[in-house]
Amino acid sequence: MNPYDLLFRHVATRVPAELTHRVGVTALRAATPLLGGAGRGAPVEAVRAVQAMGLRFANPLGVAAGYDKDAEGVRGLARLGFGAVEVGTVTARPQPGNPRPRLFRLPADRALVNRMGFNNAGADVVAARLAEVRARGAGAVVGVNIGRSKTATDAVADYRYSARVLGPHADYVVVNVSSPNTPGLRDLQGVDALEPLLAAVRSEVGATPLLVKITADLDDDGVDAVADLAVAQGLDGIVATNTTVARTGLASPPDVVSAAGSGGLSGAPLVEPARAVLARLRERVGDRLTLVSVGGVDSGAEARARLDAGATLVQAYTGFVYGGPAWPRRVLEELT
Template identity: 50%
Template sequence: MYGLTRSLLFRLDAERAHRLGIAGLRQLGHSRDLCESLRENALEGVTPGMAVEVAGLRFAHPVALAAGLDKDAEAVDGLFACGFSAVEIGTLTPRPQPGNPTPRLFRLPEHRAVINRMGFNNHGAQEAATRLRARTWKPGPLGVNIGKNKDTPLEKAVDDYVACVDALAPLGDYVVVNASSPNTPGLRKLQEPEQLTLLLRAVQERLASVAPGKPLFLKIAPDLTPEAVDEVVDVARACGLAGLIATNTTIARPFEHPLAKEAGGLSGAPVREPANAVIRRAYLRSGGALPLIGVGGVFTAQDVYEKLRAGASVVQVYTGFIYEGPGMVGRILPALAALLARDGYTRVQDAIGAEHRAPVPPSASGVGAPKHL
C-alpha cells in the first residue's frame, strides 16, 4: 500500500512531499478513536519483555521517532498512531525562523538516504507550546528537542536554550539539547567540553526550576572523534544528564552521487555504522552507566537490534520512516521479537550492550541463556 503512495510522493519535491505527509498525519490526529485503533494494530507484535525504562520513562518498546520530522508539534497524535513508543518534536527555537533557502531537502533513493540543510525552520517555541497544551491523548513519552536561533551569537546561545526550556519543558516528558546540527553555523562548537559544560549546567539549572525532575538528554554528532566522544560522555555524566542521543546527521559523504556535493547533513543508511561506532564508544566510556538513545540508518529490525546490542536502550527512526512508511513499526516489532528469541533473550533490556559482554558457556549458563552472537 505505501509503495504506491511513496512512488507518488517521491515524484514531488522532497519538501513538498514532507509537508503533505505531515498534513495527512495532522488530519489523522483529529480522530482519537482512529488513532487508538491504528496504534493498537501496530503494537500487536509487542510483548511485555519489549518494554524499556530510561530515565524513569517507560517505553512500550524500543522503536521511537526522532526529532526533525515534526518540527512544530503538528502531527504528534498521528505519529503515535503509527506505533512509535515515543515521539520527539523539534528542533524548536525561541523565535520563529524560516530556515535556510530552498531547495534544502534532497532524497538519494539509491543510497536510502536524505541530505537536508533545513536550518531549524520552525514557528517558534510558543506556537508549539500552544499545540502541546491542547493534547489530551498521551500514549507514550513526548520529547522536546531545542536549539538556538541562527541569528543568536554563539556567546548568547545559552539564553536561547533556557528560553526554550521555559516555554516547552513543562509540556514534554523529556528535553533534548541539540548542539550537533550541521545546518546552524557554529552550533557544533557547543560540543566542545568547556562550552558544553556551561550550556548544560545552565539548562539543568533552569529545568530544575520550571520542570523539576524532567530528564535532559544531549544529541551529539556522528562526526566526533573517539576522543571527543569520551569528552562528551564525561561532561554529560559530570552534569548529571539523563543520557545521550547518538547521533545526528553527518557532514561526511561516503559515496559518489550527483547530490553528494549539496551542503547539509546526511541521514539514512550511510549513517548506520558511524552512529553505531559512537554508540559503542559512549557505552564503553560510561561503562553502560549513561543511557543512550541510538539513531541513524534504521530501516529494519536487524538495524534496531544492532543498536541495542551496541549499547542503545531506545532506537529512533527518521529517514527510515520516509522510505518505509507508516507500517514500519508494525513490521519491525515481530521481527525484533524473533531476533531476541533466537538469541535466548526474553527481554529487550537483556540485549542492551550485549556485544560488549563475554559469551557465557552453555554449561555454565543453563538452558535458554543468551548466545551473544
C-alpha cells in the first residue's frame, strides 16, 4: 500500500469529502511552482500524443469536469501529467450549489456520490482566471464545461452567455446537459430541446471545438438520437458519460448507500454502463466524432480498453481522487 492509500484510508476518510477536495485543490494550486515537470519524464512522454479536433493532446488522459470547477488548479494538474484539464461545470452566474453535505465516498466501491448542484464562481470569474492561465501557459489542453444556471428561465440564453464569455479562453467547449443535480437539466438531452441549444452555443464559440456531454442513463434510442444530432449539427465530439442515478450492484452496505442519499454516482460502478454507451456511440458515428470516454477509468488497463473500443480520449475524476497525485503518472506508465 502506497503512502497516499494510507493517508486516504486513515486520515481523509475521517474528514468530510468536500472539505478534503477543497484542501486538495488549494494544496495543488499552492504547490504548482514546486512541481516543475514532476508529471513528465520518459515513461509519460513515451505515451503517444493524440491529434483530435484540431488540437494536440500530449497524451490521451484528461481530468473530467467536476474536479477543478473554477479553474484554480489547471497548471498544477497539467504538471501531474494530465494531457487535458476540463474546467467546470461553469454557469453563467455564480451560484452556491446545493446544501451541504453534498459529496460522499463509497470506499467499498471506489465510488463517489455527489449532488453539488453546479457550485461555481460564475463565467466571468472563471474567464478571468483562464485568461491568466493562458497567458502563463497552461501546460495542457484546456476544455470548459458549461451548464445551466439553476435559476435560469431561458436555458438557451443562459448557455449562450457562458459560451460567449468562456469560449475565447477555451481550447474546446462542452455543453453539459446530463448532470442529475440541476432540476430539469437532463430534459435538455431530448433532441427537440438540444438542437436549438447547441446551435446557439455554436454561434457563440465559432470555430472552437464543441462537444456535448451525455449521461450513462440514456437508453439506446436516446444515445442514437444525440449521436445523430451531433453529426447533423457538425459537433466535434461527445463526452460519455456523466454520473448515474442508478444504485444497482454496489458492494457498499445499504445503510452507507442510503446515508449518501440522492445524486450522481461516479467511479468503478460506471465501468460497464460507460463501456456500453461508448460501444453504442462508436457503432453509430464511427470516426466522424471525437469520443471522450469517462466513467470508471481508474487504471491504465481500463484507459487502454476504452481507447481500443473507439475512444479518442479518456477522462477521470473519481479514479484520481482515490489514486492521489501520483495516479496520472502510474496510468500513463501502464499505457506505455
